[in-house]
Amino acid sequence: MEGFLHQVFAGLATGGIYASVALALVMIYHATHHLNFAQGELAMFSTFIAWALMQAGWPYWAAFFATVAASFVLGLLIQRLLLRSFEDAPVLTNVIVFIGLLVIFNSVAGWIFDYTIKPFPSPFPKDAWYVTKYFSGHEIGSVGVTLCVLALLYSFFRFTPMGLAMRGAAQNPDSARLVGIRVSWMLGIGWGLAAAIGSVAGMMVAPVVFLDPNMMSGILLYGFASALLGGIDNPWGAVIGGFIVGVLENLMGAYVIGTELKLAVALLLIVGVLTIKPSGLFGRVVVTRV
Amino acid sequence: MAKLLEVTGLNAFYGTTQALFGIDFSLEEGSVTAILGANGAGKTTTLRAICQTVRTSGSIRFGEAELGGKATESVVRMGVAHVPDGRGTFTALTTEENLRLGAITRRDKAEVARDLEKMYARFPRLKERRHQQAGTLSGGEQQMLAISRALMLRPKLLLLDEPSFGLAPLIVVEIFRIMRQINDEDKVSMLLVEQNASIALDLAHDAYLLETGRVAMSGPSDVIKGDETVRRAYLGY
Numbered sequence: 001m002e003g004f005l006h007q008v009f010a011g012l013a014t015g016g017i018y019a020s021v022a023l024a025l026v027m028i029y030h031a032t033h034h035l036n037f038a039q040g041e042l043a044m045f046s047t048f049i050a051w052a053l054m055q056a057g058w059p060y061w062a063a064f065f066a067t068v069a070a071s072f073v074l075g076l077l078i079q080r081l082l083l084r085s086f087e088d089a090p091v092l093t094n095v096i097v098f099i100g101l102l103v104i105f106n107s108v109a110g111w112i113f114d115y116t117i118k119p120f121p122s123p124f125p126k127d128a129w130y131v132t133k134y135f136s137g138h139e140i141g142s143v144g145v146t147l148c149v150l151a152l153l154y155s156f157f158r159f160t161p162m163g164l165a166m167r168g169a170a171q172n173p174d175s176a177r178l179v180g181i182r183v184s185w186m187l188g189i190g191w192g193l194a195a196a197i198g199s200v201a202g203m204m205v206a207p208v209v210f211l212d213p214n215m216m217s218g219i220l221l222y223g224f225a226s227a228l229l230g231g232i233d234n235p236w237g238a239v240i241g242g243f244i245v246g247v248l249e250n251l252m253g254a255y256v257i258g259t260e261l262k263l264a265v266a267l268l269l270i271v272g273v274l275t276i277k278p279s280g281l282f283g284r285v286v287v288t289r290v
Numbered sequence: 291m292a293k294l295l296e297v298t299g300l301n302a303f304y305g306t307t308q309a310l311f312g313i314d315f316s317l318e319e320g321s322v323t324a325i326l327g328a329n330g331a332g333k334t335t336t337l338r339a340i341c342q343t344v345r346t347s348g349s350i351r352f353g354e355a356e357l358g359g360k361a362t363e364s365v366v367r368m369g370v371a372h373v374p375d376g377r378g379t380f381t382a383l384t385t386e387e388n389l390r391l392g393a394i395t396r397r398d399k400a401e402v403a404r405d406l407e408k409m410y411a412r413f414p415r416l417k418e419r420r421h422q423q424a425g426t427l428s429g430g431e432q433q434m435l436a437i438s439r440a441l442m443l444r445p446k447l448l449l450l451d452e453p454s455f456g457l458a459p460l461i462v463v464e465i466f467r468i469m470r471q472i473n474d475e476d477k478v479s480m481l482l483v484e485q486n487a488s489i490a491l492d493l494a495h496d497a498y499l500l501e502t503g504r505v506a507m508s509g510p511s512d513v514i515k516g517d518e519t520v521r522r523a524y525l526g527y
Contacts, residue, residue, distance in 0.1 A: 161394060164383075164387060164390060164391060164394065165394050167380075167383065168391045171380050171381070172379075172380050172381075174378065175379070177362040177366070178341065178343075178362065178366060178374060179394055179439065179443065180367045180394060181391075181394060181395075182361075
């Protein structure tokens with residue numbers, strides 16, 4: 001029983017990271033109706049920025065917040081300089097651009113930081129007061145960070161004029177332009193926010209999986225599964241989906257299919273959700289009049 | 291009276307299809323001008339051309355500025371508010387969020403709050419539904435919302451695309467009464483596109499008649515109203 005509970009709680013901890021990745025995916029999907037396949041590599045690259053800063057002697061939290069800020073700028077620049085030209089392009093064009101970005105970030109990270117696996121520190125000590133029998137310091141800490149990110153995002157979208165403008169732009173771009181919102185910039189800021197969320201996920205997962213240019217490839221799949229399970233256009237769904245996927249993955253790995261096949265859970269979920277309930281658990285079913 | 295809007299030789303295109311062919315018209319500051327015409331005459335396109343949501347050539351002078359080639363957002367920020375066809379409601383947001391979006395480019399918070407109350411005073415129905423999802427509002431309420439949202443910008447020029455469309459006659463009368471009030475009290479100039487020529491000519495000072503993308507006739511509303519062909523074709527008596 002104790003072993004089972006431990007698996008559940010460990011699943012919740014990784015679930016928090018999947019939730020962050022899913023949140024970043026939903027954010028971009030909501031605004032542009034594109035799935036950003038490069039989200040994971042972007043997060044990996046951000047984590048390398050944090051690593052480099054810490055190598056240069058920065059304290060953890062300074063490096064953490066500097067990385068979040070740098071990732072925001074990076075995301076914004078990618079949208080402004082590159083993706084803006086593809087705003088009206090067909091979906092497939094965008095998919096190819098995203099895959100291009102994925103490969104570019106992966107190779108550039110390998111080229112700058114090389115492919116050796118590096119340890120990445122956790123800011124949450126092993127003997128902190130909040131450590132329990134079931135939760136390690138890092139596990140409970142990363143869940144806490146995920147919930148903080150969620151609360152911040154919620155407040156931003158719910159209570160600030162910029163958040164309102166972004167919701168308006170995502171929901172009805174034509175009308176948004178007619179009230180004077182610079183829709184294209186809103187997409188840029190959306191990309192920046194998504195990159196920033198992704199960087200948090202990267203920095204939270206790196207102490208667990210270790211840092212190397214391929215560390216996010218599996219996690220991105222779990223992120224996709226989470227976002228789809230929760231409903232790709234619903235941020236709350238994405239977060240709940242993340243926790244569900246985390247727990248499910250851990251339990252399946254421990255008791256059913258073994259750790260080697262864990263990734264298959266994500267793929268099965270993706271295929272399963274798309275065939276049985278494409279709108280996900282909490283997604284809206286969009287009906288279009290033809 | 292000074293000209294607020296002066297359009298000369300305006301062409302508009304959807305892709306390669308030309309919808310407006312060198313039309314000229316102008317609008318005096320503080321006045322209401324109606325654009326009439328049958329389906330497909332280019333009425334909606336004329337409004338879209340001013341907002342630069344279609345490709346145009348020719349000149350659109352707004353005060354001292356030229357609008358041609360500007361981004362839609364920039365045109366709006368100069369004080370041109372558009373009530374589009376289909377009303378352009380942000381359906382998943384609440385009524386109040388819709389109104390706040392109308393004023394999203396303004397920085398004078400206290401004045402925005404006051405304008406919000408003003409809209410609620412003008413359209414009490416919107417106040418009752420302020421926290422309701424705007425997509426659940428009735429057609430008439432959404433039209434009121436669209437007009438209020440546009441006014442939240444404190445525009446110099448209000449473009450109205452068929453505010454009577456799909457509404458019950460009593461609601462149309464109510465909306466036009468309020469539009470007159472807005473023109474009288476707030477001195478907002480209006481460019482009004484309407485199928486319902488009779489009610490539009492009652493509100494407007496001047497009118498233009500479009501036929502297949504060209505101006506077929508223009509003049510003061512009273513003159514247009516008295517014209518035999520207009521009466522037969524558009525007023526139906």
